Amino acid sequence: MRGRYSGPEVVVRAAEIDEEFPVVDIDSPAVDAARMLGEHKLPGIVVLTADGQLYAVLPASQVVRFIVPSYMQEDPLLARVLAESVADRAVEALGGKTIRELLPQHQRTLPAADADDTIIEVATIMGRLRSPLIAVMKQGKLHGVITASRLLAVALKCGLIDNKRFRAASTSAAR
Amino acid sequence: MRGRYSGPEVVVRAAEIDEEFPVVDIDSPAVDAARMLGEHKLPGIVVLTADGQLYAVLPASQVVRFIVPSYMQEDPLLARVLAESVADRAVEALGGKTIRELLPQHQRTLPAADADDTIIEVATIMGRLRSPLIAVMKQGKLHGVITASRLLAVALKCGLIDNKRFRAASTSAAR
Numbered sequence: 001m002r003g004r005y006s007g008p009e010v011v012v013r014a015a016e017i018d019e020e021f022p023v024v025d026i027d028s029p030a031v032d033a034a035r036m037l038g039e040h041k042l043p044g045i046v047v048l049t050a051d052g053q054l055y056a057v058l059p060a061s062q063v064v065r066f067i068v069p070s071y072m073q074e075d076p077l078l079a080r081v082l083a084e085s086v087a088d089r090a091v092e093a094l095g096g097k098t099i100r101e102l103l104p105q106h107q108r109t110l111p112a113a114d115a116d117d118t119i120i121e122v123a124t125i126m127g128r129l130r131s132p133l134i135a136v137m138k139q140g141k142l143h144g145v146i147t148a149s150r151l152l153a154v155a156l157k158c159g160l161i162d163n164k165r166f167r168a169a170s171t172s173a174a175r
Numbered sequence: 176m177r178g179r180y181s182g183p184e185v186v187v188r189a190a191e192i193d194e195e196f197p198v199v200d201i202d203s204p205a206v207d208a209a210r211m212l213g214e215h216k217l218p219g220i221v222v223l224t225a226d227g228q229l230y231a232v233l234p235a236s237q238v239v240r241f242i243v244p245s246y247m248q249e250d251p252l253l254a255r256v257l258a259e260s261v262a263d264r265a266v267e268a269l270g271g272k273t274i275r276e277l278l279p280q281h282q283r284t285l286p287a288a289d290a291d292d293t294i295i296e297v298a299t300i301m302g303r304l305r306s307p308l309i310a311v312m313k314q315g316k317l318h319g320v321i322t323a324s325r326l327l328a329v330a331l332k333c334g335l336i337d338n339k340r341f342r343a344a345s346t347s348a349a350r
Contacts, residue, residue, distance in 0.1 A: 065302025
């Protein structure tokens with residue numbers, strides 16, 4: 001973050017606060033995504049197509065889901081009953097599968113922001129999609145990633161969050 | 176994690192892999208939660224009542240939501256239009272509020288597991304609730320926290336995830 005953010009008056013753009021983050025290819029083994037998330041303690045990971053297009057953002061909690069067989073996902077009680085007899089010994093739902101095979105066929109709204117979006121726009125997208133991270137796109141390519149904790153750190157640093165009472169905006173809402 | 180996890184045959188319990196994690200009190204300022212999440216790069220935070228009972232697990236992406244005024248959350252287009260005129264100058268929705276005031280009134284299913292739950296049970300709860308972390312409870316008190324990335328790291332380490340094809344369970348599904 002550059003030094004010029006001294007107060008909430010300065011507009012912070014997504015491309016100024018995003019970070020480099022590991023990405024995975026849609027056709028790479030699903031276990032690679034699990035390994036990257038686990039090793040680097042990431043809240044999620046960006047999935048790109050072979051030509052570098054954004055395909056999905058996979059929250060770690062959804063990759064965790066892949067290690068549970070689908071018949072157990074649908075019946076939580078089954079997880080409890082089977083836990084010791086089957087699941088912990090033989091669950092390898094990720095085994096041999098690519099990320100593409102594990103992702104839903106229908107594309108949901110991608111948690112992506114434009115490089116020029118403000119921190120509030122990023123926060124709005126993140127909150128609405130409940131995504132732990134947002135892909136920041138610049139001219140169709142991934143520019144970086146903003147995690148929820150990163151966004152909060154920046155918001156605190158540049159004065160968007162403080163301990164004072166909510167102030168009414170002094171300017172008109174409409175432009 | 177103890178050394179005895181040499182393969183998927185060993186049942187791993189939640190209390191064996193959970194970690195210490197910052198917690199916040201339900202009546203502390205909301206900005207404290209934002210600060211902890213931002214400073215420690217946490218995917219979420221556990222909210223406790225004054226007597227140490229589990230009240231909620233707040234994903235960082237939902238705390239991010241609190242910095243966006245509700246009228247903007249409901250109309251994403253408004254965020255875009257207002258971003259430069261109002262929002263980035265005067266948004267302090269967290270200001271002066273406690274965590275209790277920001278949380279929904281109705282209690283949702285808590286992303287909690289029992290100390291004795293297996294890794295697969297934890298994964299099932301996490302995946303179903305799309306929670307970035309699970310509170311591990313022992314005798315009604317918080318024992319620790321398991322993040323999604325921690326769970327993946329453990330699953331890889333103890334052989335629950337590998338690159339082989341899914342193996343049919345060798346034991347009967349019903350006990």
